[in-house]
Amino acid sequence: MKYSEATQGRVFVIRLEDGDILHExxxxxxxxxAILRAWVNVVGxxxxxxxxVVGPEExxxxxxxxxxxxxxxxxxxxxxxxxxxxxxxxxxxxxxxxCGREENTxxxxxxxxxxxxxxxxxxxxxLLGTEARRVPDKATGFNLLVP
Numbered sequence: 001m002k003y004s005e006a007t008q009g010r011v012f013v014i015r016l017e018d019g020d021i022l023h024e025x026x027x028x029x030x031x032x033x034a035i036l037r038a039w040v041n042v043v044g045x046x047x048x049x050x051x052x053v054v055g056p057e058e059x060x061x062x063x064x065x066x067x068x069x070x071x072x073x074x075x076x077x078x079x080x081x082x083x084x085x086x087x088x089x090x091x092x093x094x095x096x097x098x099c100g101r102e103e104n105t106x107x108x109x110x111x112x113x114x115x116x117x118x119x120x121x122x123x124x125x126x127l128l129g130t131e132a133r134r135v136p137d138k139a140t141g142f143n144l145l146v147p
Contacts, residue, residue, distance in 0.1 A: 042097065
C-alpha cells in the first residue's frame with residue numbers, strides 16, 4: 001500500500017444539466033477553478049446511449065482490452081471518484097457509477113462518456129497538501145495513482 005495525507009480544501013456544489021457529459025464538464029470545471037486533486041460524489045440521471053467501461057475482456061490479459069456497455073435507456077445513477085493530475089498537470093476524473101433501471105443495475109467507469117439526463121448533482125471536495133498524481137505504468141498500461 002502507498003499513501004499520502006491530504007487536507008480538505010474548497011467544497012463545490014455543482015448541477016450538471018441535460019446533455020452535459022459528466023467527465024468533460026467536471027474536468028473543465030476543475031481546470032477553471034485550479035483544482036488538481038479532489039474527491040467527487042455524483043447522483044442523478046444518465047441518458048440513453050451513455051457509455052460505461054464495464055471491465056476488461058479477460059482478467060489478466062495484456063494489453064487490456066476494455067469492454068464497454070451503452071445504456072439502453074435513462075438510468076438512475078450514483079457514483080464516486082477522484083480527480084488527480086496527469087503528467088501534464090491536467091485534472092483527470094476517475095469515477096465509477098452504478099446505473100439502475102427497473103430491476104437491472106450495471107456498474108462501470110464513466111471515461112467513455114456518460115450524458116446527463118436532465119440533472120446530475122455533484123459534490124466536489126478539493127484535496128490539499130498532497131502531491132498525488134496519475135503516472136503511466138508500463139506493466140499495466142494504466143495511469144496509476146502515485147500518492
